[in-house]
Amino acid sequence: MTRDTWQRLKSDRYGMSGFIVVTIFAIVALCVWAGLLGQGWSEVSGNRFESASARHWFGTNLLGQDILQRTLFGTATAFEVGLMVTVCSTLLGTILGGLAGWYSHGWLDEIILWLKGVLDSIPFYLFAAAVAFALQGSPWAMHLAMIITFWTTTARIIRGEVMRIKQREFIDAARAIGLPGILIVFRHVIPNTFHILLVQSTIVFVAAINTEVILSFLGLGIKNGVSWGLMLAESSQEVLAGHFGNFVAASTSLFLLLMGFNLLADALQDALETRGELN
Amino acid sequence: MSAPALRVNDLSVWFETGTGRVPVVDHISFNINAGDATGLVGESGCGKTMTAMAILGLLPATGVGVSCTGIEINGKDIHTLDGSRRRAVLGRDIAMIFQQPATALDPVFKIGQQISAVYRRHTNVNRQHARQAMLDALQSVGFKQAEDIAAAYPHQLSGGMRQLAMIAMATVCKPAVIIADEPTTALDSSTRELILHQLNRLQTLHQTAILFISHDLAVVRKSCRNVMVMYCGRLLEKTDCQSLFAHARHPYSAGLLSCIPQISDKRPAPISSIPGQIPAATDLPTGCHFAPRCNRVEDQCRTSIPQLDHENGGGAACFRPL
Numbered sequence: 001m002t003r004d005t006w007q008r009l010k011s012d013r014y015g016m017s018g019f020i021v022v023t024i025f026a027i028v029a030l031c032v033w034a035g036l037l038g039q040g041w042s043e044v045s046g047n048r049f050e051s052a053s054a055r056h057w058f059g060t061n062l063l064g065q066d067i068l069q070r071t072l073f074g075t076a077t078a079f080e081v082g083l084m085v086t087v088c089s090t091l092l093g094t095i096l097g098g099l100a101g102w103y104s105h106g107w108l109d110e111i112i113l114w115l116k117g118v119l120d121s122i123p124f125y126l127f128a129a130a131v132a133f134a135l136q137g138s139p140w141a142m143h144l145a146m147i148i149t150f151w152t153t154t155a156r157i158i159r160g161e162v163m164r165i166k167q168r169e170f171i172d173a174a175r176a177i178g179l180p181g182i183l184i185v186f187r188h189v190i191p192n193t194f195h196i197l198l199v200q201s202t203i204v205f206v207a208a209i210n211t212e213v214i215l216s217f218l219g220l221g222i223k224n225g226v227s228w229g230l231m232l233a234e235s236s237q238e239v240l241a242g243h244f245g246n247f248v249a250a251s252t253s254l255f256l257l258l259m260g261f262n263l264l265a266d267a268l269q270d271a272l273e274t275r276g277e278l279n
Numbered sequence: 280m281s282a283p284a285l286r287v288n289d290l291s292v293w294f295e296t297g298t299g300r301v302p303v304v305d306h307i308s309f310n311i312n313a314g315d316a317t318g319l320v321g322e323s324g325c326g327k328t329m330t331a332m333a334i335l336g337l338l339p340a341t342g343v344g345v346s347c348t349g350i351e352i353n354g355k356d357i358h359t360l361d362g363s364r365r366r367a368v369l370g371r372d373i374a375m376i377f378q379q380p381a382t383a384l385d386p387v388f389k390i391g392q393q394i395s396a397v398y399r400r401h402t403n404v405n406r407q408h409a410r411q412a413m414l415d416a417l418q419s420v421g422f423k424q425a426e427d428i429a430a431a432y433p434h435q436l437s438g439g440m441r442q443l444a445m446i447a448m449a450t451v452c453k454p455a456v457i458i459a460d461e462p463t464t465a466l467d468s469s470t471r472e473l474i475l476h477q478l479n480r481l482q483t484l485h486q487t488a489i490l491f492i493s494h495d496l497a498v499v500r501k502s503c504r505n506v507m508v509m510y511c512g513r514l515l516e517k518t519d520c521q522s523l524f525a526h527a528r529h530p531y532s533a534g535l536l537s538c539i540p541q542i543s544d545k546r547p548a549p550i551s552s553i554p555g556q557i558p559a560a561t562d563l564p565t566g567c568h569f570a571p572r573c574n575r576v577e578d579q580c581r582t583s584i585p586q587l588d589h590e591n592g593g594g595a596a597c598f599r600p601l
Contacts, residue, residue, distance in 0.1 A: 169382040175337050176377075177370030177397045177448075180363070187396075191387045 008271040015267020021260030025075055025253075032076035039069075059245035070226045071249045077227040078209045078257065081143065085208035088147045090201045093154025094190060100155065101162025102185045109159075116152040124149055124211075125218070132220050139223040142215050146208055154200050161193045195272035202265035206258055213254060228254050282354035283310035284488030285334075285373075285456045289348045292326070292333045292512075294560075300344065301560050303329045305512040308589060311505075313353075313455065316482055316489040318499030318520070320535070321509035322557060327492045330509075331458045334490075335375060336365055353455050371401040374449035378461040380441035384433040384448075390417075391429025394448045401452050416451040417444070419484075420477045439470035443477060450481055457482075458490045463498060475502045496535060500524055507593075508532045511558065511568040517593025528595035531569045567597070575599045 009015050031037040048063065058067035100112040128145040135141040165171065166189060174184045215221035216229025228250040235247035292304035304326040311317045319327050332338050333345050336358070350358040352372050357365060377383035385393060394416055395409040402409075410429075417425035420443045433441055442462060449457055459478065463471040479502055482489050493499050499506055499520065506523050508516040508531065516529040527533040534553040555572035564570055570580040577599060585596045594600070 169377055169379050170385045172337065173375070173377055173383045173445075174385070175369075176335055176375040178366035178368065178400065180366060188385050192385070194387070 005271045009267055012267040012270065014263045015271070018260040018263025018265075018267060021256055022264055025257050025260070026079065028072055029076040029079035032073055037072045039073075058249045059243075067231075067245045067249050070231060070246075071228070071253055073226050074228040074231060074250065075253065075257075077222055077225055078212065078254075081146075081212040081222075081227075082205045082208045084143055085146045085150060086201045086205045088143075089150035089204055090154055090197060092147065093151035093200075094158055094193075094197060096151065097155030097158030098162050098185050098190050098193075101159040102166060102181065102189065104159070104163050112155065112159075116155060119149055120152050122149075125215075125220075128215055128220050137223065142212065142221050145215075146211055150204055150207065154197070154204065157196060157200060158190075158193055161196055162189050165189050165192050198272065199265055199269045202261055202268060206261045206265070209254070209258065209261075282351065284313040284315075284353055285311040285490065286349065286351040286354075287330075287334060287347075288350070289346075290330065290333055290350070291346045292329050292338065293344045295342055295344055296561075298561075302563070303512050303560060304333060307509075307512075307514050309507060309514070309517065309593075311456070311488040311490060313488050314483065314486040315505065316479070316491050316503040318491045318493060318503035318506040319509060320493055320496055320499055320506060322494060324557070324560075325509045326512040327494075327509060328460055331375065331460050331490065331492060334458065335369060335373065336360075367401070370397050370454070371452045372454050373456040373458065374452070374454040376442075376445050376449050376457060376459040376462045379465055380438055380445050381433075381465070383445055384441060386433055388432075389429065390431055390433065390436070390444045394429070394444070394451050397448055398451045412451055413447075416447040419450065419481065420444075420447045421473075422447075438466055439473060442466060442470075442474055446474070446477060446481070450485065450487070453485050454487065456488045456490070458492070460492045461494070462491075464493070464495070471498070478502065496539060508535070511560070511563060513568060514587060514593075514596065515569065516595045516597075517587055518595075519592075526601070528600040529569075529597050530573050530575050530599075530601060532595070533601055575601075 009019070028037060032039075048060065058071065060066055096112050096116075100109040103109050124145075127149060128142060131145040131148070132138075132141040135144070162185070171184060171188060174188050175181075179187070212221055212227060213229035213232065216227045217233045219233070221227065221229050231246045231250035235244075235250065238245070239247050287310075288308050290304060290307050291302065293300040293302045307330065309317065319330065321327050329338070333347070334350055338345060347358050349356050352368070355372075357368050357373070360368065384390070388396075391410070391413055394413040395406070398404070398412045398416075399406075399409045402412075404412075413429060414425045417428050422428045422440075422443065428436070428440070428444065433444075436444065442465075446462075462478065463474050466474065475498065478489070481487065489503075491499060491503050503520055506516075506518065506520050507514050508523075508529065510531055516523065516527065516532045518528070523532060524536065527536050531553070534551075537551045538553070553572055554574075558564060558568065558571065564581070566582050567573070567576075567580045567585055570576045573580065579598050585598050587596045588594045
């Protein structure tokens with residue numbers, strides 16, 4: 001079953017190029033975490049605004065820091081934010097959406113829907129700023145703001161899917177062998193939503209990286225480290241003075257990674273969709 | 280004499296609606312002995328599946344009412360059991376085989392995993408033992424390559440194989456009672472023979488009591504010793520298969536039998552049908568539910584309800600039996 005999905009994914013050229021791009025970025029991120037790449041991101045290693053050379057491939061910034069090093073480190077930051085937000089918000093969304101769908105129109109469903117409605121009605125950037133202030137500038141404020149707001153979409157999708165799946169006969173069959181409701185949700189209902197969760201989490205991943213850039217640009221994001229968003233924020237001054245190194249490096253990396261992820265998500269959706277029809 | 284494997288006493292099920300109670304199963308009682316199969320036949324919507332769901336206690340908690348003076352398995356009342364104790368009985372002492380093998384298996388797990396999970400839920404054994412029990416169950420329904428079937432996902436099997444896998448799943452704990460809800464309706468006729476054969480073999484082997492729900496009298500004749508005819512939530516006739524087919528006593532049963540087309544040398548007679556229509560559950564006639572369609576109806580049928588003679592094995596619930 002998973003092998004079939006992989007076969008279909010492999011025959012999709014756009015999907016595969018997306019997969020390769022994402023894999024390369026992921027390897028870079030792993031190397032940064034392992035301490036092999038991008039460790040000199042905060043060092044002043046040259047003069048200010050050096051242009052590209054053998055020593056500084058992408059040149060240097062206002063402070064004389066190497067832009068390549070900062071771009072590589074920014075990749076790790078992007079993956080760290082993306083992974084953390086995706087894992088936490090998907091887990092939260094799956095559990096709450098699953099419970100809401102299973103006990104649909106009951107009190108638990110009402111509470112979860114009410115919570116979702118409240119969170120969805122707050123303007124996101126205002127909310128991120130509020131969380132950042134409330135946590136006194138904690139480096140996790142941005143992650144938290146995203147997790148708290150991103151789970152609602154996943155929960156809405158999963159809730160609908162669970163309400164559909166619980167009508168199916170194998171759920172009756174699970175009850176007929178004496179499985180209690182809560183176990184049926186997690187053993188038989190949620191596993192049947194994995195194809196949707198996989199696609200949804202790639203979408204969340206992209207949104208998290210995107211949002212990180214915007215929040216960092218606004219000064220609500222990354223505190224200890226460097227990210228593509230911070231590089232873009234720096235470049236807003238530099239571009240006026242005619243230095244494009246930071247701007248081009250950060251926006252190109254962002255574009256490539258997001259493009260890769262979107263192609264992959266699209267191809268995944270197609271590959272998994274066919275499976276759904278077979279069943 | 281020992282207690283029957285399944286005893287259902289005075290079971291009623293109704294829907295709660297805005298305008299009052301709508302009866303779907305109306306005071307039915309029956310016993311099935313170990314090693315016996317009893318057919319429950321009737322038209323769609325007469326309450327067959329509701330009876331099965333009520334016996335298992337799987338009806339939704341809201342909107343549906345159930346009253347009953349006892350549902351016993353081997354003399355043990357399961358109707359009064361609460362949540363977790365009832366769940367311990369389901370799958371172990373009583374199991375169900377569903378109509379649609381295509382949808383009654385979880386599409387994301389392998390057949391073997393699903394059968395082992397049932398076994399492990401009801402026994403305290405390790406993975407190896409559960410796996411062995413699972414393979415035995417698959418072999419006992421006639422799979423020669425049990426390992427291959429265990430490693431397959433439901434969509435990789437044909438309809439008949441899936442239904443055999445369902446039977447393996449239902450029998451893995453060797454329950455005393457199996458409820459088979461139209462197990463062959465979704466299958467073609469040659470597969471049907473195979474399923475019935477395996478079901479009957481296991482029934483004799485494990486001395487299981489089977490409640491065989493069907494709308495197909497021919498299937499019931501082939502696989503059951505006794506038969507109950509249900510109409511609008513009531514049992515109209517309860518007898519053994521032989522006497523029903525030789526001499527149906529209730530006009531409705533006789534009408535059903537005459538609807539089976541006969542193959543003969545003579546010029547085919549027109550296919551007969553029972554005149555009139557099934558009354559709506561919200562608007563049932565007082566007295567005998569079949570009275571408006573019956574050609575032997577008299578005044579008494581319209582005012583009072585005929586009863587089965589439970590002491591003498593049932594017979595027909597009719598004031599003017601054939």
